[in-house]
Amino acid sequence: MASNSIAPGGTYLSHKNAPVLPPPKQKDAWWERLRRSFFGTPLSAFLTLLSSGLILWLTPDLLRFVLFDAVWNAPDGEACRVPGAGACWAFVWHKLPYFIFGSYPEHERWRVVVTLVLGALLLAWLLWPQKMGKHPDKPFAAALLFLVYPLVALVLLLGAPIFGLPMVDTDLWGGIFLSLVVAGVGIVVSMPLGIILALGRRSSLPVIALASTSFIEFVRGVPMITVLFMANFMLPLFLPETVHIDRLSRPLVGVALFASAYMAEVVRGGLQAVPKGQYEGSAALGFTTWQSLRLVILPQAIVHVIPGIVNTFIGLFKDTTLVAIVGIFDFLRTVETARLDPVWAGPTISATGYLFAALFYGTICFGMSRYSIGIERRLAERKKGRVA
Amino acid sequence: MLKSLIVAVLIGFSLMAGASAGTLDVVKGRGFLNCGSNPGLAGFGLPDDKGEWHGFDIDFCRAVAAAIFDDPTKVKFLPLSSKDRFTALQSGEIDLLSRNTSWTLSREVGQGFLFTGITYYDGQGFMVHRKLNVSSALELSGASICVQQGTTTELNLADFFRSNNLPYEPVTFATGDEALKAYETGRCDALTTDASGLYAQRAKLTNPADHVVLPEIISKEPLGPLVRQGDDQWFNLVRWVNFAMVNAEEDGVNSKNLEEKTKSESPEIKRLLGFEGNFGEGLGLTRDWIYRIIKHVGNYGEVFDRNLGDGSKLKIKRGINSLWTKGGLHYAPPVR
Numbered sequence: 253m254a255s256n257s258i259a260p261g262g263t264y265l266s267h268k269n270a271p272v273l274p275p276p277k278q279k280d281a282w283w284e285r286l287r288r289s290f291f292g293t294p295l296s297a298f299l300t301l302l303s304s305g306l307i308l309w310l311t312p313d314l315l316r317f318v319l320f321d322a323v324w325n326a327p328d329g330e331a332c333r334v335p336g337a338g339a340c341w342a343f344v345w346h347k348l349p350y351f352i353f354g355s356y357p358e359h360e361r362w363r364v365v366v367t368l369v370l371g372a373l374l375l376a377w378l379l380w381p382q383k384m385g386k387h388p389d390k391p392f393a394a395a396l397l398f399l400v401y402p403l404v405a406l407v408l409l410l411g412a413p414i415f416g417l418p419m420v421d422t423d424l425w426g427g428i429f430l431s432l433v434v435a436g437v438g439i440v441v442s443m444p445l446g447i448i449l450a451l452g453r454r455s456s457l458p459v460i461a462l463a464s465t466s467f468i469e470f471v472r473g474v475p476m477i478t479v480l481f482m483a484n485f486m487l488p489l490f491l492p493e494t495v496h497i498d499r500l501s502r503p504l505v506g507v508a509l510f511a512s513a514y515m516a517e518v519v520r521g522g523l524q525a526v527p528k529g530q531y532e533g534s535a536a537l538g539f540t541t542w543q544s545l546r547l548v549i550l551p552q553a554i555v556h557v558i559p560g561i562v563n564t565f566i567g568l569f570k571d572t573t574l575v576a577i578v579g580i581f582d583f584l585r586t587v588e589t590a591r592l593d594p595v596w597a598g599p600t601i602s603a604t605g606y607l608f609a610a611l612f613y614g615t616i617c618f619g620m621s622r623y624s625i626g627i628e629r630r631l632a633e634r635k636k637g638r639v640a
Numbered sequence: 641m642l643k644s645l646i647v648a649v650l651i652g653f654s655l656m657a658g659a660s661a662g663t664l665d666v667v668k669g670r671g672f673l674n675c676g677s678n679p680g681l682a683g684f685g686l687p688d689d690k691g692e693w694h695g696f697d698i699d700f701c702r703a704v705a706a707a708i709f710d711d712p713t714k715v716k717f718l719p720l721s722s723k724d725r726f727t728a729l730q731s732g733e734i735d736l737l738s739r740n741t742s743w744t745l746s747r748e749v750g751q752g753f754l755f756t757g758i759t760y761y762d763g764q765g766f767m768v769h770r771k772l773n774v775s776s777a778l779e780l781s782g783a784s785i786c787v788q789q790g791t792t793t794e795l796n797l798a799d800f801f802r803s804n805n806l807p808y809e810p811v812t813f814a815t816g817d818e819a820l821k822a823y824e825t826g827r828c829d830a831l832t833t834d835a836s837g838l839y840a841q842r843a844k845l846t847n848p849a850d851h852v853v854l855p856e857i858i859s860k861e862p863l864g865p866l867v868r869q870g871d872d873q874w875f876n877l878v879r880w881v882n883f884a885m886v887n888a889e890e891d892g893v894n895s896k897n898l899e900e901k902t903k904s905e906s907p908e909i910k911r912l913l914g915f916e917g918n919f920g921e922g923l924g925l926t927r928d929w930i931y932r933i934i935k936h937v938g939n940y941g942e943v944f945d946r947n948l949g950d951g952s953k954l955k956i957k958r959g960i961n962s963l964w965t966k967g968g969l970h971y972a973p974p975v976r
């Protein structure tokens with residue numbers, strides 16, 4: 253009997269599996285592959301030429317400005333003002349303490365350093381890729397970072413006379429350290445609050461669902477700048493004159509609530525991607541709602557949306573610059589103000605300052621996105637390992 | 641039911657109590673003064689390398705703090721853009737706005753403020769590139785002009801060109817710095833703002849000598865601190881801090897010879913420094929309130945010199961900002 257046949261109705265049927273073929277061999281040399289990706293089509297060839305032309309055209313000037321003609325060492329702006337001078341790195345160097353600490357009193361700045369180093373160590377511990385099968389210490393690190401560290405940081409930064417730390421008012425906080433505080437508060441609050449809101453929105457209790465949904469939609473519906481502006485310039489209209497709320501904590505609350513609302517939507521996406529069978533399965537195993545959430549649903553949901561979460565963090569980190577509008581000296585604001593100092597003011601000072609700021613924000617955001625890619629890859633590998 | 645009624649009444653009372661407390665009491669209770677300042681204008685208000693605020697307008701706030709607390713550091717500055725400054729004062733976020741703000745009728749009547757006096761007599765000027773070869777603002781026909789939003793500057797500009805029947809193109813920016821950048825990169829032919837500000841701005845250019853400030857002063861810009869209407873005690877206090885500093889200069893009392901002057905037999909100086917009469921208490925302050933101001937901040941001339949005059953990078957001449965005894969306009973009513 254023939255191995256193929258025509259079924260009645262005219263459909264072609266095969267009774268045998270098609271033979272398994274090896275993958276097509278990559279016989280192209282690396283330069284062949286390069287050629288294909290850069291000059292594969294006329295359009296791509298054109299774009300390649302255009303962009304390399306642009307790069308060639310700009311690079312020498314950029315290098316000249318950033319490196320060769322840059323002023324590295326100078327006591328004031330004089331050397332940077334000569335025509336043809338490049339970036340004034342001496343300015344950045346000279347103003348660096350201000351960029352990092354803002355107006356924080358000089359002899360108390362060690363407290364900021366200790367806080368930042370502590371935070372960095374805890375973060376590194378939490379984020380360090382863990383070997384499979386090792387006893388997990390991450391929950392402990394997370395508890396330290398999310399519960400204990402904020403209190404320690406608060407005491408260190410704000411001061412506690414009983415421990416011999418003089419108070420440092422928040423209006424003196426500024427610079428990189430302040431940007432990190434704003435971003436840190438946003439991240440530490442938005443993760444748990446975002447998860448709670450996301451769960452709330454999917455809750456079967458109408459009151460909770462309605463409250464969560466209205467909060468999220470309200471926050472997403474108003475621009476952050478409006479909220480910051482209201483909070484910092486107009487709030488006293490609604491309060492008795494004698495009540496004074498700290499000027500930094502108002503935007504902090506605003507930023508944290510905004511981040512939470514966006515985080516909630518990201519997490520909700522993850523929750524929706526968890527198949528219904530997982531809920532039913534864990535229920536069938538006799539898990540309580542809380543157990544099923546903690547052990548089955550959330551771990552899967554969060555993993556689904558890691559890129560979204562990191563994206564929110566990156567956005568949040570860059571949004572911290574908005575607090576400058578309400579008179580808070582975040583890093584970018586300190587750069588902008590330092591440019592006005594008549595001792596340094598000059599034609600290249602602004603460009604230098606902004607370059608430095610771009611470098612700072614770029615590095616941190618790039619780091620975050622790299623880390624998230626790393627995590628995704630590791631999770632993907634782990635999954636593959638389990639399946640195989 | 642009864643409980644919620646009581647709560648409501650209590651809240652109402654606390655609100656009323658809050659609303660009727662004078663600004664001075666609120667400031668004293670809070671422990672520091674809230675002062676609206678310039679976000680960054682050399683000479684008037686700018687933080688230094690350590691983040692400490694300095695400037696002519698800043699020193700005025702420090703003088704008020706010195707008079708109240710005997711401590712010029714008991715003041716928090718809220719940097720405000722030209723647009724936002726009035727909102728912050730209206731709402732009560734700041735007790736006092738000291739941010740090179742021009743005294744105008746509409747700002748008092750329309751917006752509910754009171755200017756407490758004039759600390760700096762200014763006027764609006766123009767700056768142009770030397771190579772344009774312009775020697776008078778009247779030659780700026782058809783020019784594009786960089787100007788800052790929400791300022792009297794913007795309005796005067798329109799008046800000037802309209803009344804001289806000249807066409808022009810205004811290009812507005814939110815901050816003085818953006819306006820300067822635009823001017824420097826050639827977006828506009830001329831930059832206009834308060835003459836004092838022009839000098840501060842010019843210092844930031846590549847080659848300050850390539851730019852000229854035109855001779856025309858097209859407006860009166862009496863700059864001074866302002867407060868909300870409705871609190872006469874606070875208004876008086878802020879007003880007299882300014883007068884005290886001017887009087888101290890007139891009487892030759894400054895931060896360096898202060899101790900020596902406490903021994904002076906001149907009745908005027910005795911009144912000034914609180915050895916005769918009890919003027920401070922009428923303002924809700926102490927007897928030695930002027931002594932405190934001079935000790936911590938200095939007299940008007942010292943403040944001018946340190947921030948704007950020869951002791952500064954700007955080197956602005958006293959000109960009409962001299963005392964009336966020296967041909968200027970500063971004339972303060974006597975302390976008596």
Ligand SMILES: N[C@@H](CCC(=O)N[C@@H](CS)C(=O)NCC(=O)O)C(=O)O
Nearest residue numbers: 722740741742791792815816833837
């Ligand atoms: N005196 C005018 C102008 C005040 C003003 O905004 N001046 C400019 C330049 S002199 C300024 O302070 N710019 C600083 C900034 O807003 O960044 C007014 O009260 O409207």
